[in-house]
Amino acid sequence: DSKPARWQLASAYVWAPVYGKYAWSGSSLIHFDLYFLAGAGMRFPLSGEIQPFAQLGVGMNHTIGWNRLAIVPEYRLRMYSEQRTSATFVLESLLSVGVAWLF
Numbered sequence: 491d492s493k494p495a496r497w498q499l500a501s502a503y504v505w506a507p508v509y510g511k512y513a514w515s516g517s518s519l520i521h522f523d524l525y526f527l528a529g530a531g532m533r534f535p536l537s538g539e540i541q542p543f544a545q546l547g548v549g550m551n552h553t554i555g556w557n558r559l560a561i562v563p564e565y566r567l568r569m570y571s572e573q574r575t576s577a578t579f580v581l582e583s584l585l586s587v588g589v590a591w592l593f
Contacts, residue, residue: 494536496536526547528544541571549564566583
């Protein structure tokens with residue numbers, strides 16, 4: 491009896507305290523930064539109600555390709571409450587890998 495979301499809208503504060511680099515095959519450097527995020531948002535389930543949520547996460551930017559392209563793995567944990575057969579606290583895990591173009 492879960493309520494899948496039609497779409498979600500979120501915003502987060504990102505804090506990047508760690509920057510570093512490592513050598514790849516001894517000839518090139520890959521720059522990275524580790525970041526943490528905290529934020530809030532809204533879910534819009536198919537049932538038509540609006541569910542606010544909080545989120546925490548961690549991710550890394552790995553800069554490759556002429557220092558313009560980045561591979562970005564990220565993990566987010568979303569927390570919200572929804573009414574099923576009874577009030578239920580939901581922890582939703584999201585794991586993603588993205589690509590970013592830096593300019």
